[in-house]
Structure formats: C-alpha cells, structure tokens
Amino acid sequence: MKPILEAIDVRKAYANHVALDGVSLSIPEGSIFGLLGPNGAGKTSLIRIITQITGADEGEIRFRGERLNPSHIAQIGYLPEERGLYKKMKVGEQLLYLAQLRGLSRADATQRIKQWLTRFEIKEWASKNVEDLSKGMQQKVQFIATVLHQPSLIILDEPFSGFDPINANLIKDEILELRNQGATIIFSTHRMESVEEMCDNIALINRSRKVLDGPIGVIRDQFKTNTYEVEGKGKLIVVHPDFEVVEQKERENGHFYARVQLHAGVRPNDLLRYLIGAVEVEAFREKIPSINEIFIRRVRETMPETLLEEAV
Amino acid sequence: MASKFLLVAQREYLTRVRKRAFIILTLAVPLLLAGFGVFIAKLAQSDDSTEVVEVRDDSGLNLATRLVSTPQLRFVPATGTLAEAKKGFVKAKHEGLLYLPAGLDVEKPTNVQFFGKGNISLKRQLAVENALNKAFSELKMQKSGLSQEQLDRLRSKVDLKATSLDDTGKEADSNALATSGTAYVLALAIYLFIFIYGVQIMRGVGEEKSSRIMEVMLSSVKPFDLMMGKIVGIAAVGLTQFLLWGLLSVGASTVLVPLLTGADKDKPKTEVAATTTTAPGTASTASADGEPQSAAGRFDRGMSQQNAQMNPSKRFDIFSTLGNLPIGTILFGFIVYFLGGYLLYGALFGAVGAAVDDQTDTQQFMFPITMPLILSYIVGLSVILRNPDGPVAFWMSMIPFTSPIAMVIRLPFGVPMWQLALSIFLLILGFIGTVWVAARIYRVGVLMYGKKVTYRELGKWMFYKG
Numbered sequence: 123m124k125p126i127l128e129a130i131d132v133r134k135a136y137a138n139h140v141a142l143d144g145v146s147l148s149i150p151e152g153s154i155f156g157l158l159g160p161n162g163a164g165k166t167s168l169i170r171i172i173t174q175i176t177g178a179d180e181g182e183i184r185f186r187g188e189r190l191n192p193s194h195i196a197q198i199g200y201l202p203e204e205r206g207l208y209k210k211m212k213v214g215e216q217l218l219y220l221a222q223l224r225g226l227s228r229a230d231a232t233q234r235i236k237q238w239l240t241r242f243e244i245k246e247w248a249s250k251n252v253e254d255l256s257k258g259m260q261q262k263v264q265f266i267a268t269v270l271h272q273p274s275l276i277i278l279d280e281p282f283s284g285f286d287p288i289n290a291n292l293i294k295d296e297i298l299e300l301r302n303q304g305a306t307i308i309f310s311t312h313r314m315e316s317v318e319e320m321c322d323n324i325a326l327i328n329r330s331r332k333v334l335d336g337p338i339g340v341i342r343d344q345f346k347t348n349t350y351e352v353e354g355k356g357k358l359i360v361v362h363p364d365f366e367v368v369e370q371k372e373r374e375n376g377h378f379y380a381r382v383q384l385h386a387g388v389r390p391n392d393l394l395r396y397l398i399g400a401v402e403v404e405a406f407r408e409k410i411p412s413i414n415e416i417f418i419r420r421v422r423e424t425m426p427e428t429l430l431e432e433a434v
Numbered sequence: 435m436a437s438k439f440l441l442v443a444q445r446e447y448l449t450r451v452r453k454r455a456f457i458i459l460t461l462a463v464p465l466l467l468a469g470f471g472v473f474i475a476k477l478a479q480s481d482d483s484t485e486v487v488e489v490r491d492d493s494g495l496n497l498a499t500r501l502v503s504t505p506q507l508r509f510v511p512a513t514g515t516l517a518e519a520k521k522g523f524v525k526a527k528h529e530g531l532l533y534l535p536a537g538l539d540v541e542k543p544t545n546v547q548f549f550g551k552g553n554i555s556l557k558r559q560l561a562v563e564n565a566l567n568k569a570f571s572e573l574k575m576q577k578s579g580l581s582q583e584q585l586d587r588l589r590s591k592v593d594l595k596a597t598s599l600d601d602t603g604k605e606a607d608s609n610a611l612a613t614s615g616t617a618y619v620l621a622l623a624i625y626l627f628i629f630i631y632g633v634q635i636m637r638g639v640g641e642e643k644s645s646r647i648m649e650v651m652l653s654s655v656k657p658f659d660l661m662m663g664k665i666v667g668i669a670a671v672g673l674t675q676f677l678l679w680g681l682l683s684v685g686a687s688t689v690l691v692p693l694l695t696g697a698d699k700d701k702p703k704t705e706v707a708a709t710t711t712t713a714p715g716t717a718s719t720a721s722a723d724g725e726p727q728s729a730a731g732r733f734d735r736g737m738s739q740q741n742a743q744m745n746p747s748k749r750f751d752i753f754s755t756l757g758n759l760p761i762g763t764i765l766f767g768f769i770v771y772f773l774g775g776y777l778l779y780g781a782l783f784g785a786v787g788a789a790v791d792d793q794t795d796t797q798q799f800m801f802p803i804t805m806p807l808i809l810s811y812i813v814g815l816s817v818i819l820r821n822p823d824g825p826v827a828f829w830m831s832m833i834p835f836t837s838p839i840a841m842v843i844r845l846p847f848g849v850p851m852w853q854l855a856l857s858i859f860l861l862i863l864g865f866i867g868t869v870w871v872a873a874r875i876y877r878v879g880v881l882m883y884g885k886k887v888t889y890r891e892l893g894k895w896m897f898y899k900g
C-alpha cells in the first residue's frame with residue numbers, strides 16, 4: 123500500500139544532544155503503526171516534526187508524496203502525551219475552537235461535536251467548563267478534539283497512559299473503527315505490550331536511531347527461534363539430537379511445562395511425534411517472541427554491552 | 435495564517451470579556467469613580483457652601499442694597515424688629531444677623547453689630563467686613579457725585595489671562611493646568627494599560643503552558659500567530675474596558691453626582707445661562723426662588739452677576755486653552771504610543787510567561803521589564819513635566835522603552851516634528867525588535883518544562899533553529 127507518510131533520513135539536534143540521527147520510516151496508509159522505544163529515544167521529537175511544531179535539521183518528511191507543509195495540518199490529528207485543555211472554557215466552545223483552528227467550518231464543527239458528544243455520552247456536559255469535568259470525561263473531550271476534523275493521519279503519543287481501563291477500551295474501539303474507515307494511526311509508546319496486538323506495522327527506535335521496522339508479523343517471524351512450548355503429564359526426558367529443552371518446570375500432580383528448541387531443519391511435527399511417544403501432551407504451541415523481547419534482542423545485537431543496560 | 439491569528443485573538447477577547455470578573459470590574463470602576471466624585475463634591479460643597487446672613491438695616495442709608503453677595507456669602511433682608519430678627523435667623527438656620535443701627539455715621543461707622551451662632555469665625559467676620567467696607571466706599575463715592583451707573587462699572591473682577599509666545603512669536607493661551615493635566619492623564623492611561631494588560635498576557639501564556647494545552651495548540655497554530663493573537667486579543671479587551679470605563683464614568687458622574695450631592699437646581703441653570711452668555715437677568719429669574727421682598731432681587735442679582743463673571747470665564751478659559759493644545763498631534767501621538775508601547779511591552783510580557791514554569795519565578799524576569807516603565811512614569815511626571823524640552827525629556831522620548839510615556843507627556847507642550855517622527859520610527863524599530871526576540875523565546879519556552887531558566891539560557895534560545 124502507498125505510504126501516507128515517509129520520513130527520509132531525518133536528523134534533529136538540540137543544544138546538547140542529538141534527538142534523531144538519520145531516521146527513515148514509511149507508514150502505509152490505512153494501517154496502525156507502532157512507534158516504539160524507551161523514554162528519550164526520540165519518538166516525541168519525531169512526532170513534533172511530523173506535527174510541524176518543530177522542523178527537522180536535515181532530511182525530509184513527505185505526506186502523500188508531498189513535502190510536509192502547513193496545508194497538511196488539517197489532515198493530521200494529534201493527541202500529545204502532555205494532555206491539556208483550556209480549563210475555564212466550555213467543552214463545546216473549546217472543541218469548536220480547536221476544530222476551527224484545524225480548518226473546519228463552524229457549521230461542520232458544530233454538527234460533528236454534537237455527534238461525538240452523544241456518542242461518548244457526555245452531551246449534557248457541553249456547556250460546562252472543562253475544569254468541572256471528571257478526569258475520564260476530560261480525556262474523552264481530548265480524544266474528540268484529536269479526531270473531530272476527520273484527519274487521515276492520527277498521532278497518539280502514549281495513548282493509554284492516564285486513561286482508566288474503561289476509557290482505554292472505549293478509545294481502543296474508536297481507534298479500530300477509525301482505522302476501518304480509512305484513517306492511519308501512529309501509536310507512540312514506551313510500553314510496547316500495550317499496543318502490540320493492535321499494530322500492523324512497527325518501528326523500534328533507540329537512542330535516536332531506528333533499530334528495526336516492518337510489518338509486525340514479518341518481524342516476529344524474523345525473530346522466531348524455532349522454540350515450542352509444551353504442557354503435559356508425565357516425565358519429560360528429551361534425549362534426541364534434533365531437539366533441546368531450554369527450560370522445564372515441574373507442576374503439581376505430575377504436570378510439566380517446557381520450552382523446547384528445534385535444531386535447524388527440524389519440523390514441529392517431528393517433535394510432536396516424539397512427545398506423543400514419551401508423555402501425555404496437553405498443549406503444544408509455538409513460542410512467539412514479544413515485541414519487548416525482540417527489542418531487547420535487537421538492541422543487544424546492535425549495541426555495545428556497556429550501553430545496553432542504560433538502554434533497557 | 436491570518437484566519438488562525440484572528441481565531442486566537444477572538445478567543446482571547448471573548449473568553450475574557452464574558453468573565454464575571456471583567457463585567458464586575460467594568461461596572462465597579464465607574465461607580466467608584468462617581469462615588470469618589472460625589473465625595474469630592476460633598477467636601478467642596480461643605481467648604482464653600484453659601485452662608486446666609488440676614489441684614490437689619492435701620493441706618494436709613496440704604497446700605498443693605500449695596501451689600502454684594504458672593505457665592506460664599508449671601509445677604510438677605512431680615513424680617514421684623516431686631517428682637518424678632520435675632521430669634522428669626524436662628525430659626526431659619528441662617529448663619530448670622532447683621533445689624534446696621536440708626537444714625538450710623540458714614541465717615542466713622544461704629545456700632546455695626548454682627549450676631550452669629552456660637553463662635554464667629556474669623557473668615558466669616560472678614561467676609562462680612564469686606565462687604566461692608568465696599569458698601570461704605572460706594573456710598574461715599576456716590577455722595578461725592580458718582581452715578582449708580584458709574585458705580586456699577588467700577589465693580590470689576592480682574593482675571594489674569596496668561597499667554598504663551600512660541601518661537602515664531604505666535605500667541606496662544608497658556609494654561610499650565612490644562613497642559614500638565616492632559617499630559618498627566620495621557621501618561622497614566624498608557625502606564626496603566628501596559629501594566630494591567632501586559633500582566634494579563636503573561637498570565638495567559640503561563641496558563642496555557644501549565645494546563646499543557648500548548649502542544650495541541652502548536653500543532654495547529656504557528657507560535658508567532660498564537661502569541662500575537664493573544665496580544666491583540668487582550669489589547670481589544672483593554673480597549674473595550676477603557677472605553678466602557680470612560681463612557682460609564684461620564685454617565686455615572688453626570689447622573690449620580692448631582693443626584694447624591696443634591697446640588698441646587700438653579701446652579702446648573704445659572705451655569706448654562708452664563709456659558710451661553712445670556713444677560714444676568716435670565717439667571718436672576720432662575721434664582722429668584724420665592725424671596726418675598728423686591729430687594730431680594732437685587733441681592734441675588736449681585737450674586738449671579740458674580741457667578742456669571744467668575745465661574746464661566748474660568749471654564750471658558752480652560753476649554754479654550756484645551757482648544758489651543760495641538761489636539762490633532764496629541765491624539766495621533768497618543769494612539770501611536772499607546773499601541774506601540776503596548777505591543778512592545780506586551781511581547782516581552784508574553785515572553786516571560788513562556789519562559790518560566792512557575793508563576794513565582796516570573797519576578798526575576800519581570801523586574802527588567804517593569805523598570806523602564808516605572809522609571810519613565812516617575813521621571814516623566816517629575817522631570818519631564820517641569821522641563822518638557824530638556825535633555826532628559828529628549829532622550830527618554832527617543833528610547834523605545836521609555837518613549838511611550840515620556841513622549842505623551844511632552845506632546846501637550848508641543849514637540850518639534852522631527853523629534854516626533856524620529857521617536858515614532860525608533861518605537862517601531864523597537865517593537866519589531868522586541869516582538870522578534872519575544873517570539874523566539876516564546877517558541878522555545880512554551881514547550882520547555884521543568885527547567886529553571888536563566889538569562890544565559892534565554893540568550894541561547896535566540897539562536898535555536900526552527
């Protein structure tokens with residue numbers, strides 16, 4: 123699919139540190155893209171360049187093939203990590219103001235605000251000051267403000283931090299719905315487990331550099347270690363040239379859990395056949411590496427040992 | 435984008451104008467001013483309220499009609515015998531009774547008696563004596579052959595008319611009060627405006643920063659538009675407030691002051707009649723409120739004549755001097771320095787709001803901004819007002835940080851055109867400079883959290899790349 127956004131060799135330096143060091147990315151249209159990495163890796167710097175709050179020192183950002191410029195502001199929605207609204211402004215007026223700043227006409231904005239407030243069941247709060255709302259309601263308002271102008275690219279920085287579980291689920295559903303309608307979503311987070319099941323594509327950033335990117339399935343395949351998890355009953359003693367037990371745990375009533383790695387060229391059915399002869403198999407599945415594990419492995423591969431601990 | 439700038443300015447304006455505090459303040463200040471006016475008027479009234487002295491004239495010299503009433507002292511004929519009159523003036527709440535006994539010697543008047551309630555003040559006694567002296571001299575002059583007409587002409591009131599000569603030898607009425615008063619009011623207006631609304635800009639930016647809405651805003655609006663929108667929006671708030679204060683104060687004063695001070699109904703009439711320079715006859719009909727005797731007409735005429743001569747002439751003077759001030763230049767200059775000064779300082783206040791996290795940290799940055807402002811106000815009202823063409827006045831009206839106040843103080847006294855032009859040129863350069871500096875500080879500062887900002891740090895921000 124054609125990329126909605128491309129970053130080409132973007133560099134950004136501040137007075138005493140380099141925030142982005144030659145980062146290139148391609149974000150396919152209509153996907154959910156995870157921009158992952160630890161705190162201080164450079165995610166927010168990249169986002170601020172995409173949202174045109176700051177500019178890149180070198181390199182280029184392209185939006186649908188065009189060089190990024192102020193006319194694209196209307197097509198981008200941004201929920202920053204630092205959330206905030208004008209406390210002394212009424213909810214409805216605030217949304218109207220923010221929508222108009224994003225290029226929406228007054229009439230369109232008014233109508234959509236009504237729809238969204240009804241949808242989030244906070245319609246009766248429209249004429250209340252923001253400071254009178256509960257935190258959960260403020261978060262809903264903030265989310266509405268992000269998507270009100272129907273942006274084709276929505277950037278969510280640490281989207282679930284600060285949201286209570288109920289609102290987090292609500293927002294999750296809305297995000298998936300927006301994706302289904304054709305919007306592209308960028309998730310930026312350092313809590314990789316929180317978004318990995320939603321992402322179609324990811325990019326891992328560490329210490330101002332991109333360390334890995336691609337479709338999440340491809341990346342997982344790439345990092346599979348040909349290891350399988352086995353649960354069953356009996357005594358598992360593997361003496362076989364093709365397999366090797368990496369880990370084994372005894373459980374009560376003679377049950378066990380084990381991770382078995384297959385040597386190159388060996389197929390899972392070979393292991394299964396061997397297991398069936400030896401124990402009673404209750405579960406058998408491939409061990410899929412989590413993004414976090416992949417990240418750590420990738421960082422270990424690309425970085426000297428001394429820097430590793432700080433990074434992770 | 436212009437439309438975004440307007441949206442920002444509109445929001446800044448509307449959210450502030452609709453605040454309850456704004457409405458209350460807008461209404462309260464004129465009421466306070468009017469109340470203050472009432473207070474002053476009451477004080478002034480109690481100070482020179484008219485004292486009424488009854489006159490019992492048994493001298494047969496027709497002296498009573500020659501006693502000239504002034505706005506402070508009014509003579510009315512007493513009724514009945516001396517004994518009755520003594521009781522009568524106390525009952526009528528009049529201040530005193532003047533008794534001119536029969537057989538009074540014009541050359542050597544003794545035995546004239548003055549009865550008053552309680553202690554008779556020296557001021558009152560002197561006033562009565564003064565009136566009597568004048569009456570006796572008139573009487574003597576008449577005896578030596580002057581006609582009444584000639585006597586009337588002798589009654590003169592001298593009012594000094596000060597005239598200033600300018601370089602070209604052109605004459606203009608000079609009234610130091612009107613000129614300095616104008617200068618003072620203009621300077622105060624600019625000083626207050628910059629201070630009150632400059633601090634509002636700073637607070638507004640601080641709130642945006644601390645409520646963390648800045649990042650959302652900056653992803654849709656350029657920092658420069660955001661800052662200028664705020665400055666212009668708040669300027670509009672200020673102008674609205676000043677305009678309403680002006681209108682409501684005038685309204686409240688004209689309605690409330692006469693109402694609360696209970697001013698004599700004939701007073702304004704007299705003034706109106708006099709300023710339209712109608713003959714005093716009109717005034718006397720207005721003030722002849724039910725005095726029984728025909729002599730009263732004459733007493734009163736004396737008073738209103740005085741009124742007609744004194745009060746309106748003074749008023750006329752001030753107005754005509756105001757007319758002689760370079761009104762066009764003053765107005766033009768005031769608007770230029772008002773807006774220029776506000777923009778210059780407003781941008782700096784905005785930058786301070788952007789630079790600091792905590793409102794308590796603003797002090798160290800506020801000081802260098804407020805110092806030239808306060809300095810120009812204090813020096814302006816002391817040195818410049820006394821010597822509007824001196825070197826201090828000249829230099830302070832050239833430096834953009836002090837010129838908004840220094841120059842408006844000089845304006846009513848007349849400023850050479852080249853100085854005005856140079857000063858405005860420098861002011862424009864000055865505010866372009868400060869807006870540029872402020873925009874750079876603002877752009878970096880608004881997203882900078884949790885960092886104690888120093889001057890060195892601010893200096894570095896100037897040279898950050900976009």
